[in-house]
Amino acid sequence: MEIENQSSDSNKSNRINEDERWQIIGYFKCCQNQQQTADYFGISQSSVSRLLQKYDFTNDVINFKCSGREKIIGLDEQEVIKDMVKDDRFVTSQKIADTLGVSYKTVQKEMKSIGMKFSVPKEIPLLNSSHIQKRLEHAKLFKDRRIDDIIFTDESYFQLFRNKIGVWHFEDDPNLVCKPQSRICLMGYAAISWKGKSEIYVYEQGFKINSQAYCEILNEILLPFANKVYAQQRKTRKSIEQSKWLLLQDNAPCHRSKETKDYLVQNSIETIAHPPNSPDLNPIEQIWAILKRRVEKQQPKNANQLKETIVNEWNQIEQSIIQSQFEELYHNTQENLNNQQYLYKLQRQKRLKETIIQSQKMDFEDDFTEFIQKCYKSVPSKWKQVIESQGGPIEC
Numbered sequence: 588m589e590i591e592n593q594s595s596d597s598n599k600s601n602r603i604n605e606d607e608r609w610q611i612i613g614y615f616k617c618c619q620n621q622q623q624t625a626d627y628f629g630i631s632q633s634s635v636s637r638l639l640q641k642y643d644f645t646n647d648v649i650n651f652k653c654s655g656r657e658k659i660i661g662l663d664e665q666e667v668i669k670d671m672v673k674d675d676r677f678v679t680s681q682k683i684a685d686t687l688g689v690s691y692k693t694v695q696k697e698m699k700s701i702g703m704k705f706s707v708p709k710e711i712p713l714l715n716s717s718h719i720q721k722r723l724e725h726a727k728l729f730k731d732r733r734i735d736d737i738i739f740t741d742e743s744y745f746q747l748f749r750n751k752i753g754v755w756h757f758e759d760d761p762n763l764v765c766k767p768q769s770r771i772c773l774m775g776y777a778a779i780s781w782k783g784k785s786e787i788y789v790y791e792q793g794f795k796i797n798s799q800a801y802c803e804i805l806n807e808i809l810l811p812f813a814n815k816v817y818a819q820q821r822k823t824r825k826s827i828e829q830s831k832w833l834l835l836q837d838n839a840p841c842h843r844s845k846e847t848k849d850y851l852v853q854n855s856i857e858t859i860a861h862p863p864n865s866p867d868l869n870p871i872e873q874i875w876a877i878l879k880r881r882v883e884k885q886q887p888k889n890a891n892q893l894k895e896t897i898v899n900e901w902n903q904i905e906q907s908i909i910q911s912q913f914e915e916l917y918h919n920t921q922e923n924l925n926n927q928q929y930l931y932k933l934q935r936q937k938r939l940k941e942t943i944i945q946s947q948k949m950d951f952e953d954d955f956t957e958f959i960q961k962c963y964k965s966v967p968s969k970w971k972q973v974i975e976s977q978g979g980p981i982e983c
Contacts, residue, residue: 590956609634610628614628615639621639637718659689669702672698673701678697679691718864718865724862725862736833738812738833739870740779740809741869742774742839744774745773745774747887757924760843771792772792773791775901778809779870785809785810786808786812787898787901791843798845799843802850809834835858835859837861837866847957
């Protein structure tokens with residue numbers, strides 16, 4: 588017999604059951620060599636030495652009783668915790684503690700010890716069947732088009748004192764850092780592509796964007812950026828179709844207004860329809876999140892500082908970060924296509940199964956009808972009249 592080597596020498600003798608310990612004692616009495624005994628059973632020599640010392644001192648191989656309080660929660664209580672979490676993922680530790688008759692801190696420690704972790708559910712877009720179909724069409728478009736020819740634009744709000752960065756402090760610290768309640772918000776507009784990013788335009792406080800203002804921003808920010816980034820592309824590519832760039836914007840009212848559409852047509856700007864409730868398909872959304880975290884770290888004190896900080900931090904965003912978000916977008920679109928192909932496969936399998944079942948049903952009905960007709964031939968004539976009056980043998 589060979590016993591597995593354990594990772595820690597200090598715990599090896601504790602992990603050997605009682606029968607194996609008596610075998611080690613017997614083998615040592617025969618060979619009188621600790622190293623030979625350890626090699627035979629596949630354990631360390633120190634484990635054999637400690638076991639022999641315990642045997643010489645107590646004339647037994649049972650472990651000494653450890654000091655300290657026994658665990659309140661045993662295996663049965665662990666199963667109760669697992670069942671409660673399985674039944675209700677939002678169950679609180681206090682509710683589990685009340686059920687077991689222990690403190691909620693004991694429950695939290697035990698849940699961590701068995702590998703459980705408390706996490707806030709991840710937010711995902713709320714999609715219906717129409718949204719899913721549009722996301723699929725959007726993904727197919729990215730499959731057939733170069734992603735570096737697309738410019739992504741968007742607006743986002745920046746709130747003063749929207750600081751979510753935590754601070755360290757003592758529990759009784761009277762000088763705990765507080766943040767004032769402020770409703771000062773500034774909105775910024777920017778565009779990004781695989782080849783670079785535009786300047787950021789920060790609206791004045793209280794400004795409400797409309798179609799006219801949006802067209803002015805396109806003329807001031809978007810067109811100069813596109814002409815600069817894609818100027819070399821026009822020289823290197825052969826056809827006009829290859830040199831075009833596409834604009835992707837969300838479904839805000841000012842983006843879909845007649846005035847904006849007329850402006851886009853006049854300037855020969857081709858757009859891509861953005862699927863509803865799909866911020867994950869616009870990489871600039873993640874860039875906004877990065878920018879807001881950087882702005883919060885600077886802790887601006889007023890609207891002017893906020894505007895200045897937004898512009899400065901935007902200029903410091905590396906192009907490699909933007910390109911990483913484009914790569915994430917590519918993976919998202921591929922995942923949408925793969926999921927849809929899997930759904931199509933399931934639908935084909937379902938239709939094939941229904942066809943087979945229908946065919947088998949028809950074959951059964953034909954065989955059954957033929958069987959009834961054969962049986963009907965052997966029915967006495969006096970009963971045939973009764974059967975015919977009820978609609979025939981099949982109806983009966």
